[in-house]
Structures are given as C-alpha cells and as structure tokens.
Amino acid sequence: MKRLYTFFTDDLLFSLSLLVAMISCAFGRFSLDSIDFKVIFCLLGLMLLVKNFEKLGILTYFADKMIDYSANTRSLIRNIVILSFISSMILTNDVAILTLMPIYLTIIKKFPEMENKVFGAVLLIVAANLGSSFFPFGNPQNLFLFSYYSLSTLIFFKWSIVLLFFSTLFLLISFLFIKKNVIPAQHTSIPTINKNKTVFLSMVGGFIILGIFNVLPYYIVIPIAVIILAVYDKYLLTQLDYKLLGTFIFFFIAVGNFAQVELLSSFIKVQFTTSTRTFFGSILVSQIISNVPAAILIAPFTDQAQALFWGVNVGGLGTIIASLANLIGFKLYKEYYPTQSKTFLWQFTAVNLVFLLFFLLFFAFIL
Numbered sequence: 001m002k003r004l005y006t007f008f009t010d011d012l013l014f015s016l017s018l019l020v021a022m023i024s025c026a027f028g029r030f031s032l033d034s035i036d037f038k039v040i041f042c043l044l045g046l047m048l049l050v051k052n053f054e055k056l057g058i059l060t061y062f063a064d065k066m067i068d069y070s071a072n073t074r075s076l077i078r079n080i081v082i083l084s085f086i087s088s089m090i091l092t093n094d095v096a097i098l099t100l101m102p103i104y105l106t107i108i109k110k111f112p113e114m115e116n117k118v119f120g121a122v123l124l125i126v127a128a129n130l131g132s133s134f135f136p137f138g139n140p141q142n143l144f145l146f147s148y149y150s151l152s153t154l155i156f157f158k159w160s161i162v163l164l165f166f167s168t169l170f171l172l173i174s175f176l177f178i179k180k181n182v183i184p185a186q187h188t189s190i191p192t193i194n195k196n197k198t199v200f201l202s203m204v205g206g207f208i209i210l211g212i213f214n215v216l217p218y219y220i221v222i223p224i225a226v227i228i229l230a231v232y233d234k235y236l237l238t239q240l241d242y243k244l245l246g247t248f249i250f251f252f253i254a255v256g257n258f259a260q261v262e263l264l265s266s267f268i269k270v271q272f273t274t275s276t277r278t279f280f281g282s283i284l285v286s287q288i289i290s291n292v293p294a295a296i297l298i299a300p301f302t303d304q305a306q307a308l309f310w311g312v313n314v315g316g317l318g319t320i321i322a323s324l325a326n327l328i329g330f331k332l333y334k335e336y337y338p339t340q341s342k343t344f345l346w347q348f349t350a351v352n353l354v355f356l357l358f359f360l361l362f363f364a365f366i367l
Helices: 002-009 012-024 037-056 058-068 073-091 093-108 117-131 140-148 153-175 195-212 218-232 234-239 242-258 262-271 275-289 291-301 305-314 324-336 338-366
Strands: none
Touching: 002 012, 012 242, 037 058, 037 073, 037 093, 037 140, 037 195, 037 218, 037 234, 037 242, 058 073, 073 093, 073 117, 073 153, 093 117, 093 324, 117 153, 117 324, 117 338, 140 242, 140 291, 140 305, 153 305, 153 338, 195 218, 218 234, 242 291, 262 291, 275 291, 275 305, 275 338, 291 305, 305 338, 324 338
C-alpha cells in the first residue's frame, strides 16, 4: 500500500489525468481514435534518444566549456542560461533543466557570497521553456499541436521564429540586471566525448526527426529507432518517464470523452472562437493546469491553431505550475537549498510575470 501511495503521489499530474480520464468515461464512450499515437510514439523515441545523449555527457561537456570561459558572475549565468535556451530546442525543456540545473547549482555552491544565484536559476528555467518552443520536438505541447493540426514545417517555423526572436531579446535584456563580480578560475579537466557514439546517436536522432516532420512514415521510422536504441542500451528503457506518456494518453481519452458531451463542447467552442480569446484563454488555462494539458484540452474545440500555439508556449511562463519544467526546476533548487524555497518562489513568480507581461503586450498588437 505504501508503494502504491508513493506511486500516485509522486506525480500529481499523472494521477490527476488518470482520475479525469476515469470520470470522463461516465460521459462518453472510450475510443482508441481519441489517442494521437503519433505524439505517443514520437515522445517515446525522443525520450529514449535524449536519455542516451544525457548518458553520453554532451551537455555536461559544453557546460564545462562555457564555464571555463566565464570571467565573472554575469558571463557565468549568461553562458549557462544560453546553453539552456539552445539545448532545450533539441533535447526538450525538461531535460535541459534536469541536466543543467544540477551543474549550475554545484558551481554556485563554490561561491557562497555570489549574488543573483536565485535569479540565475530562474532564468535557466525561463530560457528552457522559451527555447523549447522553436522546434516541434522541443516540448510535448508543440509535438502534439504539430501533429494534431497537421502543420507544415514552413508554417510551424513562421510561428515559432516570432517567439524565438522576442525570447532572445527579453533574455538579453535580463542579463543586464546581473552584477559583474569576478569569479576565481576553476582548474577542472573537460570531459571527453565519444565521437563514434555521438555520430551514431545523431544518425538515429535524424531518423526520428524525419518521422516527426512526416518526411518518412513515423509508424515505421520511430519503432525501428526505438528498437535500435533499446538494443544499444536496454538499461535506459527502465529510466524513461512512462508517467509522462501515460499522462498524455489519459488526457487524450478524457478530451475524447468530454468532447461527446454537447453542452460542454459548445461552451468551450464559444470561449475560443477568435485568435485573441484563444491566445489569452490558453494562457489562463495553462496557469491552472499547465500548458501541456491546456493544449490537449483546447485543440479539439478551436481552429485558431496559431493563437493556441503562441498561447500555450507563452503560458509556460507565470505560475510555478504553468509548466512541468517549472516544477522540475523548483524541486532541484530545493534539494540544494532547502531553506531558500520561499525566496526562490518569490523571485520565480516576479521574473516570470515580467516576462509574461512583455509577451502579452507584444502579442496584443499582432493578434
């Protein structure tokens, strides 16, 4: 019973999605057609690929390289935040935070008097959320929307490059608020990377990406890639976040069942009829249930794909629950600095609200 309790309380979003799916079955008839299997297969392939990259230590290598070139606290935070921003585009926001936050926190523990360390941790999370919006596979909600609306590659990048440009601009401005304090040189050896393994994993990753972009049939390419990666390192199969896949499946089931309730579907459709209402509405919903479930919930009831895409990606900013990546970052920081939880939450909320306000003001003029 204790194990069962821990299983369900360890990931509340998973447990909530399961509960909602079970309740929804009382309102609609379950159908496998409700589940977007392309999203599930692509997520599985990407998760396994990312675990292999993570084990190989590629991000750690580049992080150590950047830190080696950091002359002061501003450049140190800027380098790690930029790495978070760029790496999240390919390796997802969750993985970027899981990999880089411990590295950042280990470094700043060497400098107890360092200023802006909480601010740097918050920026790292913000950068991961914003950077992951550039590619369809950067975060789960983009992968879902890309598949659900059958978006072309050109259309997707037309939308995402707008976010990329302003995200870069806002991050660069935020660096100006970090003090330039000199940090002592760290004489640590840079880890080496196995080039053959890197090339092999990159080739497998390339096939997965071709499946995501519909260049090759995903139902052929992704399973083959998963089998290859599983044979390459079967241990990593036990390290995957299967609860994330389960969360998606349960939300797909819930949305499919609730969509059969005419009164509810009519109400949601009315709320997301225009681009403006869809954009601001999806941001609001993201603050309450996080942006991934928000995308799955709203998509079947609106044809405002562009506004929804911008809304759920910007919606990752704001509250601590607006994105799963936010909770991951907070959990990691709390492990290293358990007495600074309130300080972190206060600064996290303040910084996120400032970023969110900038995006709201910008999109208010173009929608």
